[in-house]
Amino acid sequence: MTALAVASSLFSCNEEDYTPPLKLPRTSDLSEVEISTRFDGDDSDWEGSEFDTEESGVDDDSDEDFDYVPLVDTSLDSDEPLAEYVRRHWERNAPGTPSFCWSKRENFVRRHCFEGTPGVKAPLEDSSTPLEVFTSVFPEELFQTIVDETNRYVRQNPRTPSSHMKGWEDTTVREVRSYVGLRFLMGLQSKRDQREWWSTDPLMSSSVFAKTMTRDRYDALTSALHFADNEGEHPAEDRLWKLRPVLDVLESTYRSAFVPNKNVTVDESLWAFKGRHHALQYNPSKRARRGLKVYKLCSSDGPEAGYTAAFKIYMGQDRGVFPSSMKAVTDLLEKADLFDKGYQLYTDNWYTSPTLFHYLQARKTSAVGTVRLNRRGMPSDLQASRGQIDFRSSKTGMICLQWVDKRPVTMLSTAHTSKVVTLPPNRRGVERSKPEVVAAYNNGMKGVDLSDQLAQSYPTTRKTVKWYKKIFFYLLDMTTTNALAIHRALGGKLTQFEFRKELVRGLLQQGGPRGSFRRNPPQARHEEEVPQQAHLPVDTPHRRWRRCVLCWRKPPAQEGDQGDVQLLRHLTLSSTVLSGLPCLKVVGQFMPEDNLKEKHRAFRHFMPEAWIKEYCT
Template sequence: MARHTCEQALQMTIESEEELTFSSESEDDEYLDDEDLHFEEGFDPAQDTFSQENVVPSRAPHTGMAQKHRSFFSAVENLNECGNDCEQIPVAKRAKKTLSWREETDVDVAPKPRRFLPAREPGPQLSPADSHSPMSLFKLFFSESAVSNLCHNTNAQAARALAQGRKYSWTDVSVGELYRYIGLVFYMAMVKMSSIADYWRQDSLFSVPFPATVMSRDRYRTISWNLHMSHPDADKENDKKRGTAEHDRLFRVKPLMDTIRLACKAFYHPRRNVTVKERLVACRANAVMRRFMKAKPTKLGFKCFVLTDSSNGYTVDLSVYTSKNIFPSDHGLSYDAVMSLLDKKVLGSGYHVYMDDFYTSPKLLTDLFAMKFGACGTYRDYRKDFPRSSSNALTKKSTRGSIRWIRDGPLVCVKWMDKQEVSVCSTIHAAYKGDCVQRKVKVQDAWRKKTFPCPAPVSAYNQHMAGVDLSDQLLQYYTAQHKTMKWYRKVFLHFLDVAATNAFILHKELHGNMTHKGFVEELIGELCGVSQKTAPKHTNIDHVKNIATAGRRMRVHCKAVHGKKL
């Protein structure tokens, strides 16, 4: 399949994409509805159900609660719970409605594999024969037109601040200067100091000379204070609509967010295995969209739903959660979040989607199967429509490596006893194909490796969900995040991280001759307009002599005069 040019790829994506519509948002605290409270705890009210017994749901992805709940798995119900009404049901129908868990020795047949038909050839939509510098790849996401719009809105915000009585000097920022500003942001991600002011200190052995050669400290600060992705006059009009359906909570970030999302999809097409997961952008600013996630290392911030390529961690698409679900269907937030990221017109068909237990439900997996998408994910036993049968089920006394499974059409639900019970369902795999895993077990006061059988969906899940972990890992290596009091600037810094990481992945796919650190270093040099090989001029050597010991002063003097140490 011939590769599209960048412009053709971008145009194809723009024509086929159906943008998400988000609910209104206020910067002030608002009352959180029931769905928000459920989401903060990791629940989806449209998917999760609870029994009337005294059971406290756990945040842990896998719990042994199959025996404590009563629900339906498709049209199947346990006859033991029917009571006297079962006597009125014909015997043939009774037999059809009886389900019990099967073992690994029972043969399971996977659904017929869906043919993989991507809309474009998977991989970078750029010619590998061309040379691509880090700067040119970064500009695919932060193009000069996008940066020009940032400059226009930033200058307008500065003019508004000065009109309101702010006391600082300001000259309009240009495209080149804003690229240098972004370069300094990445430099601060590489060279960590305790505060922004420390990058311009000149009275310490630990001072760094480079930032002062790019721009002054006051200039960097004023640009940071006024950085704006939307026009302040349009912000004012949007703020007047607070409390109405017309108010857009993401208005301040949407211009740049739309550009980033289009570029992510235009210049790279994912391979067959993709992952869906949430990503938390740390933020303590006072905004309703801020979420608390107990299970995350960074517990407070903005939540993004992310689609990534499992093979390399490339961010294919993302959407920012606004604390209210305003998607078109009534199937719950988790269902709609996945469906909004999987655009069949853009992706094609035959993809395998992996997800965690927040998203997984029988309704989602069967609907994706009807769309010619395979899916696999961990699930929660108490979630609606998952099997509750206790016949031949796993118990706490089950031996390690025990497998139980139930199939309903294309959907198979598998339980596996590892250190604890693991629950996975899939429309891609057979329940068990002979896979094994090694675990360390204690035998006669000594730890030894032992082999245990492992279900096929569990093996595939562990393999491909590592892609989203790789994506988060790459983002955190040289993250541009730092403290700021405005929530939309935290989102802006996250867009910088996504753009730089995706640019690195593209470079690695096309050329593969540069480390992540080397890529970021060269990108900083190009953004700031300096050569990485040319060291900036240092301050007067007397600065070192005056604070050094006598012995060091002698060694520095001898090296300067004679070209060698004493």
């Protein structure tokens, strides 16, 4: 056989032997192996298949509907760098360009392989205590920073002497730890007024507060609480410099202690604040309505749902190349180090836009969210009737779907098609159906709301006009919520109340003893060290009464002398150390010698008449 005959036999075929190429629309989710197995080179099953465009309602007017323009094509015929080629193709297909268009065809989803490493990264175990978990996100160095800056602030701004409060004593890490524990305990034990936690009324008293710290010391710490040097140099553009040391540490620990799972959400919270600040926001849809806005990126699924991986406090400076809504999302993902790892993001209609989702696609991040129809690049011909859907898709794998339930709901997604799912029966036994993208959105948007709900259940915040103190205690609540999420990710079963209670117990046990926090701590003296000749009453400044320490501690000699000893204990003549009867034997020397009536008038409220006649004459 000649070469011509061989070539002729190879490239010629009869009409009966010809097998048409397999051609699937974009609704196909089958792999190449499944396709080859299912059709086996025969298109006889094609006419009545589930992919028939006439039954699915998808227009198929030309072969252009099946053209696939990849977002990244690595087959290059020139020496152009791959990064430059990808950038050029991404810009060419971006919303707002002539090549970007919407068409009524099923979406071809581009799946990104999930390359994240979710889980607890802090050195913790299943048996770790709540205090150990809390310390992993609120480290010891942060307590030390608070101690240093608080003491520095008092040195820079000496306190005005007060007749009812003692002078300032430098605080310590142990004392600040006890102070934070009391703030947590206040959230667990709600009171009408702060003074009631130190009340002596048996019906209202809580002995833990008085045993840990006096009310005056607590007020002094609250007043002097600081986190940065007021006289140091700070960047002019940093409006959060008063909290910068705290913010830097928390942002680092939130990112390193735990890595969230695939589904995350971005939303804003409103921290209530009624003081004055240039960044205050008014949002009638929020419960607080007026306060400071905070952007948060939280985990949406699993036992750690509600964990805040990154946050950003709005200070009115979101100006840049991107719009403020887009910049908030990209900044949070960059802080949490979640780009290019296959994460799936959920946002509401304030953030969602075709421009943002196209950018996230280029960073290997899927996105789902509700969207406003007036966003730039949105289709203008969506018309869905009640109970029906209408959708458009782009060549880049983005779908815009409108569904009418009680009112129109418009969704934008790079991870879904127009598939409709049936939900489990409700309480009345009625089965409902809705688009898969809507059901996924309802489950994926709960992260930030759950975080806010947990933080507001037992708040540590109190009324204050200092914005940085208010923000600090909001951060403290958010840190505790993160610690609870880590505890649950480790397999812990404690409720939030039990977790906070054990956390308070650990903080107070590591705090300082009561004596170091008393307003008038006694001097470290012992009875045997004080000579009896020095045990004399002296005149005190401003004629103020003082208790005799040894007389106060001396037990009654006999059971019948209980009443007399109680009266003796209330004799408060001098701040020097006194003991027992010698105090009374020298009263005659202390009072005027020729005025017995004055002696009676001075001591008639403290001693029986017989004692006055015996020791004052």
